[in-house]
Amino acid sequence: MASIQLPSSQAQAAAELARRELARRRAATRYIDFLPTVAPPGWVYDAPHLRLIGQHLDAVTRGEIDRLAIFMPPRHAKTETVTIRYPVYRLEKQPLTRALVTGYNERVAHKFSRKSRNIARGRIAMTDKTGADEWETTAGGSLVARGVGTPPTGYGFDLILIDDPIKKREEAESPVYREKIWDWYTDDLYTRLEPGGAIILTLTRWHYDDLAARAIASEPNRWTILRLPALAEENDPLGRREGQALWPDRYDIESLGRIREVMDPYSFESLYQQNPTPREGSFFKVNQLAIVDAAPAELRECRGWDFAASAGKGDYSAGVRLGVDGQGVWWVTDVRRGQWAPDERDGHLRQVAQLDGPGVKIRMAQDPGQAGVDQALRLTRMLAGYSIRSERVSGDKATRASGLAAQINAGNVRLVRGAWNGELIEELRQFPQGKNDDQVDATADAFNELTLASQSLQGKLLR
Template sequence: MNKDMLKKMLAQRELARRSLKAHLEYKFQYYYKKPLLNNWHIDYMCEALEAVLRGEETRLMLNIPPSYGKTELIGRTFIPYGIGKNPAHKFIYTSYGDELSVQTSDEARTYFKSKEFLNIFAHENLTTDQASHWRLPQGGGLYATTIGGAVTGFHAHTIIIDDPMKASEATSVAVRKKVSNYFSGSLLSRLDETADKKASIVIIMQRLHKDDLCGELLKEHGNQWLHIGLQALNDKPKTYSYGNFIYERAQNEPLFAAKHNLADLEAKKVQMGLAEFSSQMQQDPSESDGGVFDQSLLSGINDYELPELSEYIFVDASESVKSTSDDRAIVCEGWAIDELERELCVMLDCFHGKWEEDEFCDKMIDMMIAHPKAPLYIEAAGGGITAHRLLMKKVTAVNAKFRSEGKETIKNPIFSFTPRKDISKNASIMSMLSYYNVGQLKVRNNARGLEQIKKEFKKFNPEKTSNEDNCLDALCKGFVLNGVVSPKKMTDKKPLENNRYALKRTWRI
């Protein structure tokens, strides 16, 4: 290394001791050995985070789209940097999943022990050296846990909350309440405060719901928080400033063009749907009254266009047949992998109604006769347990009758399945949205029950519990039941064009 290169490296090290942003750039160059994908929003966040370390900000809330560098900055870089500057500084880091929290902690610890970091902040060996908990002799270090995890016995000068819940759980009142209770009941009591020094909390997350943790805190204690909300795309010019940082953002300027340019954001809006795009990318969650599934994006397919499909019948069995109970629903759907290596799902037929057990079995048999190669899956819960037992008996009787008449017998395999407990019905239905938005979830144009499916797509609201979405509940089973669906690969068909239904404007929400 020549003299000029050495002087430059020593200057970079000195800057990395003084500045979080310079430290991040140094880390990418010497530790990751690649350039930082730079953008102004990183400087903006670094400026606010430096104020947290100085004790000038004790409540910082950062709302930013996913995959825009927040965990790298906050979890893997800010924490080691903060402990390097003050070896007595204690952090608690928490996120929605234990695996994610521990992995982030372990990556921060690995960097903290690296020669690249030691060239900036020399330190003693760790007295506690575990993936989820590491600490210096001076007391500073990191304890990582998950939302709801135990933090007894640990206190921190800075608590970092990074995405406290999954996007798929945003509609769950129970999950939102769990996050809120954990924040107020456990985390706040873990702040290590003294009379002359206040401890700090940093929340960094994409907005998922109007009543998520950020929504709740802004509504009740908004004046106590420095709130930085960064939209992926702004509809008017805006000035961002904090400390020595200032940036003039033009109208319709992507937040991070190197990550998502205008075309990317438009495509993402279609893929995610307006409601999710507004929340996660624009940090503007609003209560939806249906319209999550944009009716203009509903894609149909004619029988002669159908590729070869792997067919499946899914049954949603309500426990009661009272007028106020859910409908029973039977859906046959077909799956394929198209020439562009994309999964395609086609809703082939749908039956629904409040049937007594005998008629319910007849409807399932009708569906199996119409789709003789499709295995039938019935949920082993509520009325499904009884219906499964009665169906097996009735199929035996029907087959005896068919044989005596010289007809083809029913050979569809019949299975029961345990409903998933880790995902709500509404979250399961929402799992179809990305397929729906890009035309990879289609409906057969002459499908039985087509109007009911259209009606349920139109009215579905993930914020509300409903007994009018049971066909969707049956349809989505192919999207959420692991290891059940095996799509056929299309080999001799041309890529399918998206035949959007031309719906009346009054259908738009």
């Protein structure tokens, strides 16, 4: 039987209708239903935690979530599910999407990009630009791949996917490296995000002061956090019983138990439970500090200030706001810190006092000698109307901080989540052997001001 040949115009119309129908079906597809169509051999994407991730990614696609943090153990398909396949899904549903994919180095980022590109071929029409560092679709969409520290200069993005920016423990424990990642995020990535764009941070937690902690603290009310520990804890987002494995088909309780036996508790708690805590210090048991989202409204508060001996020599001035509630729980609610010249420091002191309000007492360490007295008098006059007191420093630093240490070591101190958490915790952990102690001194002074009821609280100088 001879085949029927449609006129070219009819054939084109039929092809267009078929194309539109395919586009309609793809647009209606949930992400979790898309995954089996692009799954590698042997992979099953019908796991509860992957379904939950799919629901969150659908919300990102709809514009309901624009900051999503996903914390998962190693080898639980977070990269394959989120970083590699979700950009392809977005380019099918929203063809003009411009996506940025990042990894801990350039090679890894390009590997992600190649995998995404290979999946997209046959599903999405592409231009001749098909490199691992950047590829484009004929509809105007694109995917750019960069490693940590490499700026995507000249581009704007609707979708930024950051995948495990830390490679190993040595990097995680380095304050310098963590600061490098933060600078890259704030200066090179965040500035490339288009209005209405979304950031997805998919990682295994290595450190309490990692990129996730800082990013969430910088926009505390914006992030949706999906924390999926290997072994379920109380209030599990999947409804698991406590101790139940996240992906028992691959890592059952026995497998996770063997891993736990090999690893030290510090590493297992961070990498597998997504609950990084500080290493215990010798003076301050900083692993007893709890980081919370907010403090009670009713606190008796003081901001302690410790001033640098000189500007430009690595010394810091710090102002720490500390409060105590009616149950005797202590709350660090804010830290201001910088390497400021005297005039700049005074400006910060005045501005912070105005922000705190007259209800927050001010305690300043007074330098010895007449110069210290003169400075204290000048600052007291500058801050007229506030409850301010200068205390002449006496005794060693450890003795002055002993009362604060007792409360921290008993688990009675909370830190309100903020970008300053990491630096304060690290300084407390290293005290008294650390390079800097300005924040410790300021916090201890505020603590002593609030606890030593026998001292005057009316803003006068001690002679």
